[in-house]
Amino acid sequence: MPLAAEGAAVHVASKKIQGGENMSIFTGAAVALITPMTEQGEIDYGEMERIVNDQIAGGTDAIVVCGTTGEASTMTHEEHIETIKACVGMVKKRVPVIAGTGSNCTKTAAYLSKEAQTAGADGILVVSPYYNKATQNGLKAHFTEIAKQVDIPMLLYNIQGRTGVNIQPKTIVDLVRDVDNILGVKEASGDLSQVATMLSMAQGDIDIYSGNDDQIVPIVALGGKGVISVLSHVAPRDTHDMVEKMLSGDMEGSRALQLKYIPLIHALFSEVNPIPVKAAMNMMGYHVGSLRMPLTEMEDANKKVLRQAMRDAGITVAD
Secondary structure: OOOOOOOOOOOOOOOEOHHHOEOOOOOEEEEEOOOOEOOOOOEOHHHHHHHHHHHHHOOOOEEEEOOOOOOHHHOOHHHHHHHHHHHHHHHOOOOOEEEEOOOOOHHHHHHHHHHHHHHOOOEEEEEOOOOOOOOHHHHHHHHHHHHHOOOOOEEEEEOHHHHOOOOOHHHHHHHHHHOOOEEEEEEOOOOHHHHHHHHHHOOOOOEEEEOOHHHHHHHHHHOOOEEEEOHHHOOHHHHHHHHHHHHHOOHHHHHHHHHHOHHHHHHHOOOOOOHHHHHHHHHOOOOOOOOOOOOOOOOHHHHHHHHHHHHHOOOOOOO
16 A cells, blocks of 8 residues: 655554555545546546646645545546546555545445445545435444445545534444444544544544644644645645644644634635635646536635635735
């Protein structure tokens, strides 16, 4: 399994997969990669490779492809699988690649997860089923069935605001304890008490990643492993450093970076993700195109605030 980028802290987990290979995916800041689009609305793999290379050069510790930010919900299954394959090829084992493979259909999520493993992904990120709103027992059955279909590590993704269901701390801890290749969770509930409860229940033996850029420092301070980040698109080095400084004991340095970027984080989420971050990347000179409907272009007033927040953070943007 590829390690994190040179200079990044590498987490060593106690859980193992078959044959004793270490199962942890990464420690630090992973970018929740956008999917660039051409003017015709097709996936722009050339621009994706440019972004991937710039992210790795900028210190990003892992690439998460085909997640929420990557607009996976409007991809066909064929596009979804091809994008994972393409990303793995672009990364060339320099950092781990984690593929978003969630669905509200267990069979579909299992299929996408198996295809991600075949494509060479180092791990999968599986969101809780949306719309059908499974019970906690249903969530356990769903995630367990998907994990059984693959040999690579799996992270749960808890984001009630998008799915309508909260994966309860006990459910997550039970899954981590009972299923060998389920390591932890991308936690985007915004509930720090829930994070603390999980870490307490698991006695720290769980990999928790912040799913919210404005909570990186508190979650890592509680024992989290890092962040799966939107901010990393525009500030990869500082997002990496925010985690690394906290893990190395430089609390003041980490806190300063977190507070510095709060206005920009707010601007990056002033409209539904990934609308603002795609606008931000275009402002920086990338050519990531527009969004697939039903998402639409960022409103001019919000775009103006975003551009100023980027400048205030020291990021060069076009007029």
